[in-house]
Amino acid sequence: MGCGLDRLYADPSILRFELEADGEDACRLTFTNIFDGRDSATPLAVGWHAGLDLLAALLDGRKAESAPWEGLQAAYEHAFGSAA
Structure with a gap:
């Protein structure tokens, strides 16, 4: 089972951090940065x-x-x- 944290950084940017168990002694961090503007x-x-x-x-x-x-x-x- 994992948990996530969405954080509004600078409208409309969103940072998402997800932690998920990866074996008994480890976890996997999945990071997503959603933002506007290709530049x-x-x-x-x-x-x-x-x-x-x-x-x-x-x-x-x-x-x-x-x-x-x-x-x-x-x-x-x-x-x-x-x-x-």
């Missing part, structure tokens, strides 16, 4: 990707390293077919 897609994706990578490192007991912003930026621009 926001790349910077939001880069920021959340980097932040969630840091969270994963800390939860795994690893040293949190700075995210490779430039590489993420280029990858998301390519994936979304845009330049921010």
